[in-house]
Amino acid sequence: MDALTDLAAGFADALTPINLLFAFIGVLLGTAVGVLPGIGPAMTVALLLPVTYVLEPTSAFIMFAGIYYGGMYGGSTTSILLNTPGEASSIMTALEGNKMAKAGRGAAALATAAIGSFVAGTIGTLLLALVAPTVVDLAIGITAADYFALAVFAFVAVATVLGASPLRGLASLGLGLYLGLVGTDVLTGQERFTVGVPQLSDGIDVVVVAVALFAVGEALYVASRLRHGPVQVMDASGPYMTRSDLRRSWAPWLRGTALGFPFGALPAGGAEIPTFLSYASERRLTKHPEEFGKGAIEGVAGPEAANNAAAAGVLVPLLTLGLPTSATAAILLAAFQGYGIQPGPTLLTTESTLVWTLIAALFIGNTMLLVLNLPLAGVWVKLLRIPRPYLYAGILLFASLGCYAVNADPLDLVLLLLLGGLGFVMRRYGWPVAPAIIGLILGPIAETNLRRALAISGGDLSVLVDTWFSRIVLLLSFLALVVPIVLRVVRGRRSTPEELQETGELRHHETAAANREGGEGS
Amino acid sequence: MPLSRRSFLAGVVAAPVLGGLAGCAGTVVQPGDLSRLRIMAPASPGGGWDTTARVMQRVIQQSGLARNVQVFNVEGAGGVIGLGQLGREDDDALLMMMGLVMVGAVDTNDSSTRLTDVTPIARLIGETELIAAPPDAPFDDIAGFVEVWAADPAATPIAGGSAGGTDQILAGLLAQAAGIDPAQVNYIPYSGGGESLSAMLGGQVTAGISGTADYGPQVASGDLKGLAVSTAERSDQVPDVPTLIESGFDVEVSNWRGVMARPGMTAGAREDLIALVVDTHDSDEWAEALENNGWDDLLLTGDDYAEFLAAEEARVREILVQIGLIQ
Incomplete structure (x- = not known):
């Protein structure tokens, strides 16, 4: 096959000692910025753009590729250990990953994330090399109505994370949808709910909300409980991946990859929706439903694979059409231009050497990340042995630093504190926080695409079911919504206590609080 | 591709070396404070303003016009957040990248800092x-x-x-x-x-x-x-x-882009910044950057630029009112 010959030539170009050094620097930097919330790979590559005039293109792109994939890795480490997602696409990882860490399974969670990222990154890069032109043709046919249908499907799919009480779950979702409205309306350019604060006109950063609700909320909660009962010491001595972990991880890795790659290739797909869908599907397919909400390894393996596969997918429109669909892709494009390379539909033919070297570099970076991260997993989990007051003080410091770094704007810290206070209250009274984040991400996608579709059709609602794609996806959403209800009616009401216990965000050390809330709740 | 890959690579390696030599030759091209220049890109990394700011950074350093050029991003509200920040600055060695979009954004965001509140330096390029x-x-x-x-x-x-x-x-x-x-x-x-x-x-x-x-x-x-x-x-x-x-x-x-500086600077400081921009514009590296990025050369400096800005503001305001985006 032609592509394979080209790829082999790409490897020959990329595999020199000096390039390997650049790959190493890249993955190291990438992992570091992925760990810190707020600073992402886009900013890092932008800061490093000046190196393009001292380095030859191959070395520069190898380093950038390492940063790009490394950023996706780094985000999972803090999600799992500290419940502090570094990037929006690692939010779902925090749900089960952090529960695993608290149960002493941190090393296994980190390992499945690292291997899953490697598997997904490798398969994704391979797909990029082999099927990019075909995928991009399909991706371009996706209309605004199709995106809306996908968003509806994602909403329905993630209903499983709503928690034990649907009322609280929906309230939390509504809160997220509201936060998503803050900012400038995409279609009319008018500001909504910005209360005259110019910094709010671009909306509230998802990372700030996620870090506030997850990390700050939790830190405040833990602080408030310190004097109640004995201090729990987290067990960090759990084993690396066991045979059974591996058996339970491989299918989620592959399913996550299958979801992530096509979404990444969509011009407005992104890495968040596939992580939601992956989490939802793992939760439905698992043989261990009782573990979900307490630290199920499938819930880490799937979303982590999905976000890395999406990262590879994003390069599809970039390399085949010269069309950047993420901030990092836009900067890579700027780097191409810095070398006098005109991106566009002909990039793959006119600059094939460089493109294949870049693809080879992605493979190298990905492998290097696995080599770097797998042994480190054991080192990272030792963080959890830090006594809790110091650990959570550290998390607070770290969260604030990261949020401040996004814009160097003190207002972000005020937001972090306000939303963190909200996160504490939600936690204290057993309101799940995940639906709020999901609403914040999905709400604007659904709204913008619904209104865009209707604007294009001149207000004709039938546009929403105009394509086969949207019909099928909407039908699936409908079935996903109705079938469980029908099944429950048919089977009759049974096993209610288990059902209630099976879902649920609030867990283990909060049982006392949960019991009390039960009385206040309905 | 106008350049062969090899000669291009040679250029890439040679340029900073030559730039470095020019720097060592002793004559300080710019007055002291401009040897450390900051350029604000009032948008996220990867956009047009950010790219232009970073190209400018590269050209100024390569051609030895200033030793240390730093680009930083102040995101938000079509650049108006950055404009507000520039309005509070007291550093002469700071340029803010901006362009046609900011003219509209000042109105749509009802910004308290207007473009007339800061110092126009030059229009550079257009797309x-x-x-x-x-x-x-x-x-x-x-x-x-x-x-x-x-x-x-x-x-x-x-x-x-x-x-x-x-x-x-x-x-x-x-x-x-x-x-x-x-x-x-x-x-x-x-x-x-x-x-x-x-x-x-x-x-x-x-x-x-x-x-x-x-x-x-x-x-x-x-x-x-x-x-x-x-x-x-x-x-x-x-x-x-x-x-x-x-x-x-x-x-x-034309989707033009230009640079502004802090309010209330002395005429001398403004002239220095204009001279720096004109020197940047005259360099071979800049010509190459225009070619690579497909930009039109639209250099216009000082008061001429201020006049152009006023005309654009009036035109943009009128059309945005007619479209119904602003009152």
């Missing part, structure tokens, strides 16, 4: 706008498109970049010139040229407006129909596409 249509469109030129458009503006969706930006301004001005009420224009904003390009390739909209850098390659390869370009002269990137003026519509828009 030609390209109006294009999907390959199966029932018309081949801009006149044919306008005919379809005028018949039913509401049923003629036009894709472009974010609301109130250059693309929508051009759509409004063209409507005005064609006798269509700008308020009736069915403009569909996308976040950036990439997304609107895919809506065009998928044939979801009747036409689209973006920079020649976004649509040009597709027009050249025949995947899109090029209808018209927005500047007075044709673009090198799509030489076969006529200008709007050629086609009988008296509309000329």
